[in-house]
Amino acid sequence: MRKLLLLSTSVLQNGKYLDYASDVIKAFFAENGVSKIVFIPYAAHDHDAYEKKVKDAFLEFGLELNSIHKSDNLMATVKEAQGFFVGGGNTFLLLKTLYDLNLLEAIKSRVLQDGIPYMGSSAGTNLATVNICTTNDMPIVHPPTLDAFGFLPFNINPHYLDHDPTSKHMGESRETRLSEYHDIPNAKSPPVLGLREGSWLQVKDDQILLKGSISNQTARLFVRGQQTKEHEVNSDLSFLLKM
Amino acid sequence: MRKLLLLSTSVLQNGKYLDYASDVIKAFFAENGVSKIVFIPYAAHDHDAYEKKVKDAFLEFGLELNSIHKSDNLMATVKEAQGFFVGGGNTFLLLKTLYDLNLLEAIKSRVLQDGIPYMGSSAGTNLATVNICTTNDMPIVHPPTLDAFGFLPFNINPHYLDHDPTSKHMGESRETRLSEYHDIPNAKSPPVLGLREGSWLQVKDDQILLKGSISNQTARLFVRGQQTKEHEVNSDLSFLLKM
Numbered sequence: 001m002r003k004l005l006l007l008s009t010s011v012l013q014n015g016k017y018l019d020y021a022s023d024v025i026k027a028f029f030a031e032n033g034v035s036k037i038v039f040i041p042y043a044a045h046d047h048d049a050y051e052k053k054v055k056d057a058f059l060e061f062g063l064e065l066n067s068i069h070k071s072d073n074l075m076a077t078v079k080e081a082q083g084f085f086v087g088g089g090n091t092f093l094l095l096k097t098l099y100d101l102n103l104l105e106a107i108k109s110r111v112l113q114d115g116i117p118y119m120g121s122s123a124g125t126n127l128a129t130v131n132i133c134t135t136n137d138m139p140i141v142h143p144p145t146l147d148a149f150g151f152l153p154f155n156i157n158p159h160y161l162d163h164d165p166t167s168k169h170m171g172e173s174r175e176t177r178l179s180e181y182h183d184i185p186n187a188k189s190p191p192v193l194g195l196r197e198g199s200w201l202q203v204k205d206d207q208i209l210l211k212g213s214i215s216n217q218t219a220r221l222f223v224r225g226q227q228t229k230e231h232e233v234n235s236d237l238s239f240l241l242k243m
Numbered sequence: 244m245r246k247l248l249l250l251s252t253s254v255l256q257n258g259k260y261l262d263y264a265s266d267v268i269k270a271f272f273a274e275n276g277v278s279k280i281v282f283i284p285y286a287a288h289d290h291d292a293y294e295k296k297v298k299d300a301f302l303e304f305g306l307e308l309n310s311i312h313k314s315d316n317l318m319a320t321v322k323e324a325q326g327f328f329v330g331g332g333n334t335f336l337l338l339k340t341l342y343d344l345n346l347l348e349a350i351k352s353r354v355l356q357d358g359i360p361y362m363g364s365s366a367g368t369n370l371a372t373v374n375i376c377t378t379n380d381m382p383i384v385h386p387p388t389l390d391a392f393g394f395l396p397f398n399i400n401p402h403y404l405d406h407d408p409t410s411k412h413m414g415e416s417r418e419t420r421l422s423e424y425h426d427i428p429n430a431k432s433p434p435v436l437g438l439r440e441g442s443w444l445q446v447k448d449d450q451i452l453l454k455g456s457i458s459n460q461t462a463r464l465f466v467r468g469q470q471t472k473e474h475e476v477n478s479d480l481s482f483l484l485k486m
């Protein structure tokens with residue numbers, strides 16, 4: 001069982017927080033009968049401020065949301081959750097905090113065994129995949145491992161960005177960074193989906209749909225040893241579960 | 244003791260490998276009486292190819308360079324080295340490989356105790372600092388710790404890049420990423436020097452000079468709890484040793 005909504009970004013330029021995806025967020029929780037959501041704020045430092053921002057946005061969607069950091073029994077809160085939203089920020093901080101609080105396995109089991117809906121954005125989307133090896137974030141803290149929830153057997157690179165051919169900058173392009181991952185000798189680095197801002201994945205059990213708010217947008221798929229390939233919004237990417 | 248040459252980048256746009264810094268590289272090794280350099284290639288996957296590229300560049304500088312990966316006694320090679328060059332690539336891969344091969348402490352001791360000159364570029368510059376928490380690279384592998392050589396008690400962000408105000412991209416700017424590092428509650432995250440491409444540090448014992456090949460360039464200093472500050476090329480940054 002697997003009910004996932006995975007956004008590349010929380011906000012588009014000049015937009016309000018989560019506004020561009022409001023319809024899909026409302027539909028995702030409505031069709032799963034969820035009206036009250038547990039928020040995971042650990043990708044940011046200031047949990048109170050983060051909760052306020054997200055709570056306000058969800059209220060406008062007609063949804064109640066409460067951050068887990070205010071609970072005095074984290075495990076009970078996870079066990080009773082109807083749905084989760086894991087917000088963006090720093091992916092290393094998010095993963096390390098979930099390990100430190102012993103929440104990783106608990107949330108994982110709720111989503112995979114009990115079919116509890118999981119929405120992620122940016123760092124929260126990274127966490128839904130096999131590991132955080134393809135985050136864009138800085139390693140400001142050191143998690144015990146890079147392994148994440150593994151709801152999906154591949155990687156996502158959120159905020160995927162094309163190389164700007166006019167740039168004079170010589171730091172690696174996103175494409176080069178991802179090829180470094182796939183070029184590790186004798187490794188089995190899984191495929192990586194480069195998910196551009198404005199796109200998201202809707203996952204229901206064994207079906208993965210690529211969706212987006214920007215017309216003609218594509219997502220770029222990196223597979224070890226193969227040429228990269230663009231997939232258009234509205235494509236069925238379920239084949240990624242069998243690679 | 245400390246003799247360091249730390250470059251932000253190995254190459255400038257349209258340039259040959261290390262070409263923009265050739266004079267300073269020649270001077271650095273000459274004034275320390277070094278004619279034969281041990282190359283550390285572990286930031287890249289293909290050590291043979293990497294050695295060839297670097298060897299050719301150093302030959303043009305009149306310097307002999309051999310990669311440590313061809314040695315059948317790594318520890319002896321470190322112990323006999325006249326000088327080191329640690330090249331760029333993926334910082335996580337570089338650090339993990341040095342830990343895996345038990346080379347981190349050995350090289351550190353040669354540089355700090357024996358005063359052996361150390362040149363780093365990009366990832367090799369990250370490694371010279373207290374840790375790799377401010378690398379721009381993806382965590383394609385998981386080192387046992389993020390602690391690095393610690394020749395300097397602060398962090399460097401190589402390839403430092405200003406935010407492009409015309410960009411529609413919503414992923415964090417470099418500035419935001421560095422503030423995430425300094426905003427960790429109850430931590431002692433050290434200062435971070437944002438070293439732009441074309442700049443480098445020359446370190447001799449307790450003197451740190453900011454140098455560069457581009458006129459009027461500055462480096463940006465991030466200090467926890469303070470406003471960022473720009474320092475011009477040719478500034479003396481020795482105060483960073485006492486912060």
Ligand SMILES: [Ca+2]
Pocket residue numbers: 088089090091122123136137415
């Ligand atoms: Ca982030």
Ligand SMILES: [Ca+2]
Pocket residue numbers: 172331332333334365366379380
């Ligand atoms: Ca790099």
